[in-house]
Amino acid sequence: MDNATRTPAAPGPLASFARFVLLGGGVGLLSSGAVALLAGQMAWALANALITVASTLLCTDLHARFTFGSGGRAGWRQHWQSAGSAAAAYVVTCAAMLVLHLVQSSPGTLTEQIVYLGASGLAGLARFLLLRLYVFATDRRRTAVPEPKKATIVPVPVRAKTPQPAWTPMARFPVTSKVPATAGAL
Secondary structure, three states: OOOOOOOOOOOOOOHHHHHHHHHHHHHHHHHHHHHHHHHHOOOOHHHHHHHHHHHHHHHHHHHHHOOOOOOOOOOOOHHHHHHHHHHHHHHHHHHHHHHHHHHHOOOHHHHHHHHHHHHHHHHHHHHHHHHHHHHHHHHHOOOOOOOOOOOOOOOOOOOOOOOOOOOHHHHHHHOOOOOOOOHHHH
């Protein structure tokens, strides 16, 4: 197999996890700040939903390209499957914030950020496993299928046919060289 048909192998589980934390965590930190800014303009749950959609689209592409080693952009199937795991993460972060506001009526921004990022981190661990084992699992087999060898035309020897006598009406009744002894007695 030459270098043109071989693609690099996908990173192992530890390298994938480190990349997931770096990329997903970086986008998560930015998302946390964006949710806090938007929550001043609209309901927190709506701000979280908008940022979750945007960050999921971005992260799915980043994870397809770098984290799980598919080398290309994420396809529609991967985006939809990733959206399912992001919806679960959205529910976890909303539930964590709801519990925080039930326990403490007016928590400070720092407390909200700690709870939000903690819930995002826990959801992220589950999301990593789901993405690695299910969404991008088929993309981990990175050796390219070798191109089939081109067919070589090999001449096949043809045996010469022995000439057959032309068909005659008498050919249906073969003549034998042996004449029975009783045939001459008539």
